[in-house]
Structure formats: C-alpha cells, structure tokens
Amino acid sequence: MKRDPDDSVELIEIYGEYVKPADLLVSLAETLVLGALAYFIAPYLLKTLGVPKDTIASLTITLGLIGASIGFFVTLAFIKPKRVVEGG
C-alpha cells in the first residue's frame, strides 16, 4: 500500500470506516451473487446427491451462507482497505 495515497480518491465514511462506493457495490454484488447462486442451486444439487427431503431445506441456507463466505474471501484478494497505518 502507498504510504501517501492519492488525495483525489473520493471516499465516504460509514460506521467510522472509509469506504469507496464503487468497491462496496462490487463487493456486495459479488458476495450476493455467489450466495444466491449457492442458495438456488443447493436444492437441485442436494436432491441429486440423495439427501433426505427434510434436511434439504436447512442445508439450502447453509450452502447459501457458505457461498456468501467464499464471496467474502474472494473480495479480500482485490479490494484494498482504505487505511494507512502509521507506526506499522
């Protein structure tokens, strides 16, 4: 990370954190798409795997949340925090 970041970067403060709107939208979209994809594919996937009908409903939300978590980790790779740490 640059020690002295470009002052022209326009950020907004949300909940005490600096956020770049475009990055937030990209990260939300990516996490949501992966989560929703996993959620909606889950019932079909589980059915073909022969999972009993009763457990399919709860496993659907599990897979959805796993999808979202994967999405979160993927965003870590390309979205950079908007903090400059001094004394590091």
Place this chain on the structure above:
Amino acid sequence: MLGLETLLLAVVLAILSALIYIIIGILPGTDETATMAPIALALLMIGLDPLVVLAWFIASIVAFKTADSIPVALAGIPGGVMAVPQVPDAVEAKRVGKADVILRKGVTSSMVASFVSLILVLILAFYLKPLGDFLNTRDLIAGVSVPRWFWLLLGGLLILAITSRNKWLALLTIPSFVVLIQGLRLAYEKTVFVSFFLGITIGPLVIELLEALSGYARDKMRRGFMTVKLEPISDIPLNPLRHLTREELSHVLIWSPITSVLAMVMSPVGLTILIGDLIKGLKRAPVEASILAYTVRDGIKNATYIGGLLIPLIVIGAPTGPMSAGPGAPFFTEIKGVIPAKYITTHYSYIELSLVLLLSTLIAALIVYPILIRYSRKLTLIVFKRVPAESLYGLFITIVILLAYYDAGLRGILGVITVSIVSGILWRNGVSLGVLFMTLVAAPIIFAFIKQF
C-alpha cells in the same frame, strides 16, 4: 442428555467462534447485533443443537467483548459499539504513553469479569428458576392474556426510551412501531420475526449507506485514506496476576456481577457508560481515573452481555432486556417450531448446561487471552491492512438478505428494507436501537391492548 457428540461439537464451535470473533472484535465498524445475531440465527436455522449454538455464542461474547477494545487502546478507534465509551479514557492514557498499560489491564479485566459474572449468573439463575413459572404465568388484563415477564420487558423498554438521547421521539416510537410491525405481519399473513429483527439490526448501516451514495450527507465525504496511528507497545508478561492492582480488581469483582444482573432489563452500553463515569468520579488525577474507568468498563462489557443473555434465557425463556431482545434474540425466536431457549432448558439438566457454558468460556479465555496479550499489535496491523470494510459490509448485507429470503421470500427482503429505513432514521435521530428490539418483542401484546380502543 448431553451426548459426547454434542459436547465435542460445542468445543469445536467454541474454538472457531473465539478465533473468528477476535478478528471481528478488532475490526472497526462491526456492530454487535449485526455481527453476532445473524450468524447465530444461521447456525440455528441449519439445524444445529441450540446448546451447541449457545456454546458458540458465549465464546463469541468473550472474544468479541475483549478484542473490541484492542483498537481503542492502540489507535483510539472502537472495535464495536460497546467499546465507544472507552475511547476518551484510552486517548487520555495514550497521551502519557500508557497504551500497553490499558491494553493488558483491559484484557485481564474482561477475563476476570467473564468468569465472575458467569459463575454468579449460574448460581443466581438456579435459585431464581422457580420464579420462572411465576413470570410465565398469564394474567387476563382487560381481555388480553399477558405473561408476567411482559411487565419486566415493558419496564426496561420505558427506562431505555426515557434514557434515549431523543426521549420524546423514543416514547412516541413505541406504539407507532408496534402498529408498523403488526400491520406488516397482516400483509405477510404470518408472524414473521427474523426479517423485522434483521431490519432493525442493519438500519443504521442502510441509512448511512443510502445517504452517502446519494451524496446527501456532504459531511461524510472524505478525501484520501483514513490514517491510523498505532501506538508502540513493549512486551507484556503473560501472568494475569500482575496486570491489575488490588483496587482495580476489587472494582471489577464488585461491578461485573452487579451489572450482569442489571443487564437483564437495562442496556449494556448504558451500564458501561454509567458505572465508568461513577468510578471516574472517585479519582482525582485524570490519568489514574481514566485507566481505572477503562479497566472496569472492559469487564462490564463482558459481564452485561453474559448476564443480559443468560438470566432471561435460563429463568424465563423470553427476552426482557436490550441484550436478550437484541444480539441474543436468536435464542428466543421460534425456529422450525422450536424456541432454542426453551429447548436448552428442557432438554438438558442444569449441570449439563452449566458445564457447557463454563467450558466454552474457558476455551474462549484460553484462546483469547494469550493471543491478545502477546500478538494484539501484530494482529491489529494485519487486520487493518488486509480486511477492507467494503468486503465486510458486503458480507453482512448478503447474510441478512439470504436469511430474510429464507424467512419469508421476497416479502422478507422488502420487510427488511422497510424496517431498516424506519429504524435507521430513528437511530439517526437519537432513538436507541434497543427500544426498537424490545418493541418488536412486545408488539403482539401491546397491539392487543391498542385494539381495545
């Protein structure tokens, strides 16, 4: 009966939870309810044993409420809402180069308070258990069947409303919010809880986000990155006995049990502010006063979360305060026909329940204490440099949308949006979110009274 498999699962989840919530604790901008409740809800929805989820939750309280003051001590930035009252004292201590002093005192105080309050709560709840039947008895008042715990909830709700920054708006909000919730339930044609609850939780985030994206809040615009200055700290000895003075320890031992019981109906953050200010008045020298207040507040955070959840959970089985109706709400929410709090108290003996709670607290303490004492600076550096706020907010909002959809389909998502906008605007105007959480729980009974007129 507590099987070996359940016990092992509880241990594994307590370990995982402690590790995850150290990171969440250090991260700024992570609200307690928004980060603890949706994950606990998700774990309950996927069908885990509620006792196992409780083990997860207690470990997360210990880790989160200890780690959230680390960035306060090192950089003056709170890691959660509960750590906000500690900021001025930390700034005072840092000014004279005592960042490592408050860091070790805070962590140790949190550990002591977690155990002391848990043990007291377990003993107290055991003797109060007969009171549970009394509190769950329903009386017929003006044609409405009212469980007696409702009056505790209403009392706490009124106290919280009156102590809100905008007390008149908060008081007027109670009946209006009841009508909003019950009206939406009619539109849903079922008694939805989860999507409304999540809506309140993310209210402030949604409002801040919408304002910022529309360019409405000009004062929120920033040029350039946020500069964080991390204080240097020297090596801290691991022996906890050397961290607290006798005076500090006695304050922690007195105030953590008292506040853990008061949190049954009172707001944890309110208690943290109140007691800290009270103690500060005892000391003349400003730096000494700040260090003492910081240390005791760190313990009160853990104590109020533990007592605020466990007393209502064990004794009553219904939420009666801002903690149990807020971050702890998943345990009082009917999920697939089961209320987790009732399941835990009817399926497991008191000894089994106590064992799991003590074990998860111990596991969390054994993980959290050495990591924070030895590596808090390194960890903070890594977290600040690697985890962007955008990714976290994206994940929270996604979890909320998925859970709301799972709860009630598209109507669930629209309900989250409606309730979050109303909640966010009320929060922005000085109404504590606890008022809304407690109103949500009280809504059906208050509405039954309103309907009489």
